[in-house]
Amino acid sequence: MRAPDHPAPVSIGPVRLATNLLLAPVANYCDLAWRITCRELGGLGLACTDLLSPHGLLRGTAQSLDLASTNQDDRPLCMQLYGGEPDILAQGALWAVDHGATVIDINMGCPVDKVTKKDGGSKLLCTPDRTVLLAQTVVRAVERATRGRVPVTAKLRLGWDDSCIVAPDLAVALARVGISAITVHGRTTEQMFKGGVRHEGIRAVVEAVRAALGPPEQGGPPVIGNGDVLTPELAQEMIHRTGCAGVMIGRGSFARPWIFRRAWALLTTGEPGPEPDEPERIAIVRRYFELMLRFRDEHYALNHMRRRISWMGKALGPCKPLKERVRTARSPADIHDALDEFLAGGLRVFSDGAGAEPQPV
Ligand SMILES: Cc1cc2nc3c(=O)[nH]c(=O)nc-3n(C[C@H](O)[C@H](O)[C@H](O)COP(=O)(O)O)c2cc1C
Structure with missing residues (x-):
């Protein structure tokens, strides 16, 4: 068995996670019950809510409040917000801080029409300069309100399509305005979920962020790889092939929510341990x-x-x-x-x- 690659837990700003494995936001799947189920099985460093509408949170609609519901066993928790209006996103982020978020994430990868038509999700990849200003507004508001206690992160795809791969430059620009971690789903928006995850695309983001801001060991923001990790071995391969500091897992947890425990064991000891009977x-x-x-x-x-x-x-x-x-x-x-x-x-x-x-x- 190969020696562990990157067994270090990930830190996001001041928040030190127990491992480097994250549960992805997956709309309609990652509710409080699922997050706690995964947490109880071990190995999970950070769980994320489904994408939340800041308008819905601020208006207090039942659907948004249900999606954002959490409790003390559900920590550390990332609340993910979507949208294209900087002030509304910032207000939504402050709502999330007041309602249990340990980390705030801005969705820059959702390809669904309902979200992109309102200039949110992966539509943000099409206007990088505007997106950086939007992120800066959210970072400043959260930093001021929490004195730097709650970090803001971003989750992106590689770009809208192959003619517009923006993730490496955008990740660097986002980090420069205070985004504390970048998650990259290794596909373009146009790909939706087709084709395999592109490790080389994630690797380009890791290299750009390291070159500009240093590796996580020296204070640079961690880059988290995401896409098609269905087994502990694929988590290890993601780290090996991209150099990412951590791995985010969505669909791979639905059949095997114990994947975090086994992947962390594999990364730290070289052995994933047995599957549950x-x-x-x-x-x-x-x-x-x-x-x-x-x-x-x-x-x-x-x-x-x-x-x-x-x-x-x-x-x-x-x-x-x-x-x-x-x-x-x-x-x-x-x-x-x-x-x-x-x-x-x-x-x-x-x-x-x-x-x-x-x-x-
Ligand atoms: C049904 C579905 C819903 C999703 N909802 C979200 C979401 O709310 N926010 C987000 O950032 N990504 C969302 N994603 C993308 C996932 O977080 C993840 O990036 C993608 O599924 C690839 O990772 P995986 O192969 O580990 O599932 C969704 C994916 C699916 C399949």
């Missing part, structure tokens, strides 16, 4: 469900379990009948009955496509 995996599914019931309500929890079971099922082997039972569950008891039956050996599909053998009673 089946009873532990089922206990994790139950825990997530229980937390959704606690923080939200039955309707929300059942709805999310129906959507999430196809991801979680990827780590449970061929289990179409289990997924079907969870999708048609009408009550929490139905979910637990299905999981009990699965643990007892039922609700599986074997390689010939046949259902599980009837279990002796």
